[in-house]
Amino acid sequence: xxxxxxxxxxxxxxxxxxxxxxxxxxxxxxxxxxxxxxxxxxxxxxxxxxxxxxxxxxxxxxxxxxxxxxxxxxxxxxxxxxxxxxxxxxxxxxxxxxxxxxxxxxxxxxxxxxxxxxxxxxxxxxxxxxxxxxxxxxxxxxxxxxxxxxxxxxxxxxxxxxxxxxxxxxxxxxxxxxxxxxxxxxxxxxxxxxxxxxxxxxxxxxxxxxxxxxxxxxxxxxxxxxxxxxxxxxxxxxxxxxxxxxxxxxxxxxxxxxxxxxx
Amino acid sequence: xxxxxxxxxxxxxxxxxxxxxxxxxxxxxxxxxxxxxxxxxxxxxxxxxxxxxxxxxxxxxxxxxxxxxxxxxxxxxxxxxxxxxxxxxxxxxxxxxxxxxxxxxxxxxxxxxxxxxxxxxxxxxxxxxxxxxxxxxxxxxxxxxxxxxxxxxxxxxxxxxxxxxxxxxxxxxxxxxxxxxxxxxxxxxxxxxxxxxxxxxxxxxxxxxxxxxxxxxxxxxxxxxxxxxxxxxxxxxxxxxxxxxxxxxxxxxxxxxxxxxxx
Numbered sequence: 001x002x003x004x005x006x007x008x009x010x011x012x013x014x015x016x017x018x019x020x021x022x023x024x025x026x027x028x029x030x031x032x033x034x035x036x037x038x039x040x041x042x043x044x045x046x047x048x049x050x051x052x053x054x055x056x057x058x059x060x061x062x063x064x065x066x067x068x069x070x071x072x073x074x075x076x077x078x079x080x081x082x083x084x085x086x087x088x089x090x091x092x093x094x095x096x097x098x099x100x101x102x103x104x105x106x107x108x109x110x111x112x113x114x115x116x117x118x119x120x121x122x123x124x125x126x127x128x129x130x131x132x133x134x135x136x137x138x139x140x141x142x143x144x145x146x147x148x149x150x151x152x153x154x155x156x157x158x159x160x161x162x163x164x165x166x167x168x169x170x171x172x173x174x175x176x177x178x179x180x181x182x183x184x185x186x187x188x189x190x191x192x193x194x195x196x197x198x199x200x201x202x203x204x205x206x207x208x209x210x211x212x213x214x215x216x217x218x219x220x221x222x223x224x225x226x227x228x229x230x231x232x233x234x235x236x237x238x239x240x241x242x243x244x245x246x247x248x249x250x251x252x253x254x255x256x257x258x259x260x261x262x263x
Numbered sequence: 264x265x266x267x268x269x270x271x272x273x274x275x276x277x278x279x280x281x282x283x284x285x286x287x288x289x290x291x292x293x294x295x296x297x298x299x300x301x302x303x304x305x306x307x308x309x310x311x312x313x314x315x316x317x318x319x320x321x322x323x324x325x326x327x328x329x330x331x332x333x334x335x336x337x338x339x340x341x342x343x344x345x346x347x348x349x350x351x352x353x354x355x356x357x358x359x360x361x362x363x364x365x366x367x368x369x370x371x372x373x374x375x376x377x378x379x380x381x382x383x384x385x386x387x388x389x390x391x392x393x394x395x396x397x398x399x400x401x402x403x404x405x406x407x408x409x410x411x412x413x414x415x416x417x418x419x420x421x422x423x424x425x426x427x428x429x430x431x432x433x434x435x436x437x438x439x440x441x442x443x444x445x446x447x448x449x450x451x452x453x454x455x456x457x458x459x460x461x462x463x464x465x466x467x468x469x470x471x472x473x474x475x476x477x478x479x480x481x482x483x484x485x486x487x488x489x490x491x492x493x494x495x496x497x498x499x500x501x502x503x504x505x506x507x508x509x510x511x512x513x514x515x516x517x518x519x520x521x522x523x524x525x526x
Contacts, residue, residue, distance in 0.1 A: 185505060207413070208404060208472045209469065209475050241451075242441060242452070
């Protein structure tokens with residue numbers, strides 16, 4: 001049984017989602033609903049249940065994201081497991097038969113190199129729990145080679161070097177989006193190097209870059225998108241207002257993978 | 264007659280382009296080709312011709328971008344008309360029947376607010392020359408409302424305020440990509456405000472964000488893309504290595520619009 005706490009479930013969109021989740025997801029799920037006028041209090045109650053091990057997943061319903069995150073980060077609890085919480089968007093492109101993660105398009109504005117390391121490790125953990133062996137991680141930048149004036153390229157070089165001995169994942173950059181995701185581009189540009197066109201995880205240098213990529217995929221590609229917050233004791237699903245019910249279900253399925261991977 | 268200087272034209276891809284341009288573009292074009300072993304010297308010769316008014320457009324062939332820009336920016340010439348050169352990608356989405364500009368995805372890494380003003384004005388000039396009356400300019404950010412911790416949002420607020428009296432263009436932000444380009448998103452999110460879903464120009468906060476958006480459109484949408492460098496005496500076409508011949512032709516057509524708009 002997977003126990004999912006839902007903060008702010010008392011509305012039509014969430015009713016539809018919970019009903020579909022019950023019938024379409026094969027794992028047995030129990031939804032514990034946190035509704036009421038004082039939503040801050042409800043969020044704290046949900047965080048408390050998560051903290052004492054009574055929940056496997058936390059899901060944001062129709063409440064502000066900051067209400068959920070404030071409760072999760074409250075000093076009353078020790079829900080924060082890693083030094084940093086980070087956001088991962090899980091992207092499935094049915095026409096390309098391809099799934100990959102984008103991080104961090106939702107929480108960390110302009111992560112430092114130390115913060116990027118935690119962001120990368122959170123995403124690698126998720127990818128491995130999703131069944132991806134030796135995830136390939138692309139460190140995105142506008143530069144494809146060394147450019148001392150471009151912070152994203154400088155960080156990518158430093159991170160590639162830092163992770164060069166790592167065996168359970170391949171981390172490489174700077175790479176442009178096309179060299180990260182498209183084998184055609186890799187061929188056309190005669191690019192030789194790791195990750196080339198096969199990224200399982202794309203790491204964006206700033207929240208702006210990530211958010212723009214996320215929205216471009218929603219607008220221009222046929223796509224299922226799910227969002228998870230990682231680094232807490234349990235996965236936290238933070239759907240964006242523009243996500244469809246399908247995308248929310250997709251996020252829930254991925255959170256369940258994450259829970260089962262950890263067990 | 265439009266005189267186009269081409270730096271590095273001596274190769275198959277450029278031969279195909281020049282031939283197609285001659286037959287498919289209705290304006291009479293003369294190509295002046297700058298080829299030779301010492302390409303730096305050729306680039307300087309082209310910049311000289313441009314400087315003395317002998318060229319209407321400069322186009323990069325198969326040579327490094329920095330070779331072209333170094334020649335253009337050389338102190339020997341006074342080709343730089345504005346305080347800053349900036350890059351504009353011209354995007355045409357045939358399936359959405361829509362054309363818009365992205366700036367600056369190619370030259371300015373992390374523009375300051377004063378640099379953003381020149382970038383914005385360069386793009387407004389181009390849009391007006393392309394026949395867009397009162398261009399709508401979206402200042403992109405991951406934030407859709409005030410967030411003092413997010414530089415892109417802070418800049419967008421300041422620029423919106425700065426341009427609030429402007430009459431030949433509407434400048435507004437912070438806006439997420441979907442609120443800039445999609446009327447459906449505007450409706451779903453019940454967003455009320457200027458530009459809403461109808462941006463003619465999207466201004467990205469960093470080169471990384473712009474480059475990722477550009478590449479996402481190339482990878483995931485049916486698209487024609489052209490790139491121009493603005494702010495010099497004449498438009499400079501800097502195709503990216505991943506651009507198709509169609510995209511290069513599209514860029515050339517837009518540069519011709521720009522030249523005719525200025526005459």
